[in-house]
Each structure stands twice: as C-alpha cells, then as structure tokens.
Amino acid sequence: MRGIMFRVLACLSLFFFLVPVTYVRGPVPRANESQYIALEPIVIDAKNPVRTRIGRLEFLGGWKITSDNAAFGGISSMIALPDSRFLMLSDNGSLFGFTLDESKHRAIRPFIAPLPDGPAKPNEFARQNWDAESFLHDPETGQFWVGYEHQHSIWRYGPSLARREAAHFPEATKNWPENEGPEAMLHLPDGRFLVFSEAAEYSKGGYQALIFASDPAEPGSKAVRFGYQPPKGYNLTDAAILDEKTALMLHRRFTPFDGVSAILSTAQLKDFQPGKIATSVPIATLRPPLKVDNMEALAVTRDRDQIFVWIASDDNFSALQESLLFKFRLLKGKVAQTKPEPERKNEKAGASPGFSTFESD
Template sequence: MLRLFACLSLIFFLVPVTYVRGPAPQANDSQYITLEPIVFDAGDPDRKQVGQLIFLGGWTITSDNDDFGGISSMVAMPDNRFLMLSDNGTLVGFTLAEEKHQAIRPFIAALPDGPAKPEGSVRKNWDSESLLHNPETGQFWVGYEHQHSIWRYGHSFSRTEARNFPKAMQKWPDNGGAEAMLRLPDGRFLVFSEAADHPEGGYQALAFEGDPSEPTSKAVAFGYLPPQGYKLTDAVLLDDRSALMLHRRFTPLHGVSAILSIAQLADFRPGNIATSIPVATLKPPLKVDNMEALAVSRDGKDTIVWIASDDNFSVLQESLLLKFRLLQGKATQKKPDPKFQNEKAGASPGFSTFESDGSLKR
C-alpha cells in the first residue's frame, strides 16, 4: 500500500512509504481534517473565563485517516500553522482558519524513523510523547516512551540526524517516559518523566547540558512535583524565566480534569524539587478531555495558549483543540511545599547525578 506524505506546507516534504499488509483491507489514508466548533460550557454558553484563561475558541478535530488521533504534543507556528504529534508516530499538520472552522493545507503522515521493539507492529511501539522545534534551524526533537530515547530530525523531518538512549532514562517506567521537553534559552534541554518517582517526592526530570539526542550530552537530575493527584503531560516556555506546565487527572468519581500552571525556570536545577503555581483548572461542565498537548503563540502583547487532547483512539473520547488568552499578572495561588506532600520529608533534598548503571545516586 502506498502512503502519501501530504506535506503541502512549505516546511514539509512529500515522501512515499510502502507497507506490506497481505490480504488485510486497505487502510484509510485520507488527508482531510475536519474542525467542528465547540461550546466551552454547555450549561452556560456565555462563559468565557476559567482562572486566568479567557476562552477564545475551540474545535473537535476529526479525520477518516486510520492513523489520526492520540495527539500527545504540538507546536504552534506562524500564521496559525500547527504541527501535532500522535503517540503512534504520526504527524498531523494544518493551518487553522478560525472564522471558517477549516483546516487548510492538511496532511497526516508517519515520522520517517523511530525506535521500535523487535516484535510486533513497528510504529505502534514508538509511543512518541513530546515534541520540540527550533524555528531557526528547522530541526525537531521527539521524546519516546517504552524505548526511552530522544531523537533529532532535520528540517521538515527529512531525515534522522541523531538519536540517544540516555542511561538515566532506561529505568523509567515503560509508560512513564519523556512526557514533556523544554529547550531553555541557555541551550540546555529539560526532559520530564510522567511516572518515574523521585525519591524525595514528585517525579524525575533530567537537565541535559546540550542536545539530548547526542550520546555525548550529559544529564543531571532534579524533581518536579505536579499539583496533588495530577501528572505532567506537556510543557512549553512562556518567556525566558518561566514555563507553562500542563497536567491531567482521571478518577472514576470526578472524571477527567486538567490543570495549567506556571513554573520558574530557576527552580529546574539539580537537587531541587520544582513546583508550579496553578492558573486554571479545566473540569466538567467545561469542555475537557485527556489534555496532553500544549503550545503558545503571540497576538501583539497577548499570550495565546493552545491545549489539545489525546483521544486514545477511542470512540468515547475526542481530539480537542482549545484556544485561550492568558491574563497578565502573576498567579495568586501559593506554591505547594514539597515536604507536606512527601512521605520522605525527612530525607535528603535530592540527587544530582547517576550511578554507572543509570540508577539514582543519592
């Protein structure tokens, strides 16, 4: 079966890929993406504000393409162009025509390369969870779970430039790998685990002195403590001093919810357990799903926040794209003190490096 990389955007190429599936029915390779506008609060259609976010618009995203769904991360580019990454190794791109509720110049295409387990379906074992883009060079970085690794791709994902399986990540849970990444102004990269416990509370994270896709790049460790009961799903730089952090939670009693918060970059340092200050909580009756992808753009002096959801390829969930304006001013909620949410409050304040086998050095 011939798959067409429908890269109509100027920054993406057309690449044919052949799959041999035997007698199985031909997959749907549709390149059409449909946007359906949503109401933020069905019980109060006039509601526009939640916390420090002003709702500007939202859409349900659908496509007949069999590989569409599972959005785990995204990048907002100039002119309302979006690049989304699915956890099955699929790229989804389109230009958002907000007033017409249309996806212009859409494409749905597989990543050109990535890690895989030796058995079973190759791409289904990629589990791509995080995405970074350098607009100056056009390069992209992708973080993978299961096969814990960081890969760098060239401009337009034309080729694989580097890959690294950091030893410090190999003991992370299979489903708790590189859930979020940040590229700091000073050139360092931060990689956050969703589920690898930090011995002093929260979850493990790594600060790479350089490009994490290069095997020579060294990492030091710190911790990140999400809001209680939540797990980190994505992060994006807000400015040169702070970052927005996206978290999600699901309980049978309360259903799904998400918290957006602000963290200070200075707190992401070896031996420290960083926290963040919530600025908004999305929960029913507000429109919310499994919120996993986060991006920021600018509209004059306004900061525009984009949040997308991972539907887990389930008919019971939706792929949402929500647009907000972030109100100016500092968050007013007090930072949580890790020692009050940590069973090991009397332990030492953290760790900064690793043993030779990749285990934590205390």
C-alpha cells in the same frame, strides 16, 4: 442498582483511560491514505455557552478534530508555527499538520504522515515503540526533537522532518517505567534541555526530570536529575516556554468519581536545578462541566503583547474520547487561586481530592 451501574461504568472508563492504548485497542484499522482533517467548533461550557473566563485563561475558541484516516488520533504534543500552522504528534508516531482558519473553522492544507524513523520499524506491531510524547522545534535551525516512550529516547529530525539526524537512549531513563517516559521537554533560553518523566518517582520527592547541558539527541550527551512535583493527584503531560523566566506546565487527572480534569500552572525556570525539586503554581483548572478530555498537548503563540495558550487532547484512539483543540488568551493579573474540595466519603483510599478554581482579578 443505579449506583452499582455507575461504578461499573466508571471503572470501565478508568480502565480505558489508564491502560496503554496498545493493549486496549482492537485490531489495527485498515490503513487508508485520506489527508482530510475536519474541524467542528465547540464551546467550553455547554451549560453556559457565553462563559469565557477560567482562572487566568480567556476562552477564545475550540474545535473537535476528526479525520477518516485510521492513523489520526492520539495527540500527545504539538507545535504552533507562524501563520496559524500546527504540527501535532500522535501516540503511534504519526505527524498531523494543518493551517487553522479560525473564522471558517477549517483545516487548510492538512496532511497525515508517519515520521520518517523512530525506535522501531513502522508496522502495526510496533506502535507502542512509536509512542511519541514530546515535541520541540528550534525556529532558528528549523530542527525538531521528539521524545519517545516505551523505548525511552530522544530523536532529532531535520527542518523538513524528512530524515533523522540523531537519536539517543539516555542511560538516566533506563529505569523509568515503560509507559512513563519523556512526557514533556523544554529548550531553555540558555541552551539547556529539560526532559520530564510523567511518573518515574524521584528519590527526594515528585517525579524525575533530566537536565541536558547540550543536545539530548546526541549519543553520549549526559544528564543530571532533578525532581518536579506536580499539583497533588495530577501528572505532567506537556510544558512550554512562556518567557525567559517562566514555563507553562500542563497536567491531567482521572478518577472514576470525578472524571477527567486538567491543571495549567506556571513554573520558574530558575527552580529547575540539579538535585532540587521544582514546583509550579496553578493558574487555571479545566474540569466538568467544562469541556475537557485527556489534555496532553500544549503550545504558546504571541501577537504583540498578547499571549495565546493552545491545549489539545489525546483521544487514546477510543470511541469514548475526542481530539479537542482549545485556544485561550493568557490574562494578566493575579494568579487564579486554588483550594481543595471537601473529601468525598466514597472516594477511593489514596486518591487525591480534586481542585476547584476561582478567579481573581
């Protein structure tokens, strides 16, 4: 009986994790205008609170983020600005911002507000059309780009995020599944833009991604396809430029028997070529007993020769999940190795085995 109950609960968890939020949420919460955002410090491993090393990542801090504003939640992408300022986008087209005071675990000057414009008018029936999944910022011009699912499109906003400047519904995305749109974007050092589907299959293998030679938000901008093959059993959720040659790629996975996990990997920018299939090399895996949720947002910051990696989670507006923010230091040295676990006899057919990460110095 205990085993049956476990499988029932696992299947329920899988349902709430995979089905689009729009269809599993109850009535839209009554709107309020609270601008309060609270941070609660957490450790990465409750069973071993002093643990800091996960592959090539050193854990420096973590926070559970909450707010009594009904629009808060569903973090799908984020941007780290100077002076510890963060901007986060939600599945419902809301924008969250705050300055992180790490020493006092406070969100200073927080705000919660809807984006000024999107693929549909901002009302409670249009939330799935405001499913903002990817986020870019150009520090030189101050402009922002947002990638939306459901009505697959790329929008550009001005430096204050107060108005739309351009919007484009690329022809190349029209056959992408409704809930597998522009999950991640990169602005390459040479000026090109990359737009990644979460799981639209590429004919040569992996999943579809697009290369735009110019601004993808401008109507008429053309794209060429290539493929991206994530680690087996995982889907890409975000990406960030690490340096002039390398990108960081964030992936998630969920099975009813293993729960949720995430893999961070590195990809070479030179491998993102038209008609080719790019891959990446895992450098760290987050999985139980580590604190992990639906990790969807990724950002990179620097301080002199140190590189910091920030990862945040999407709670799907569910009471069963949490909005988390982690800070890691990227360690130098060899890439962490990965090896597949022995396949479980009770794992569903077709489900990919998990990964375990061991550290190398």
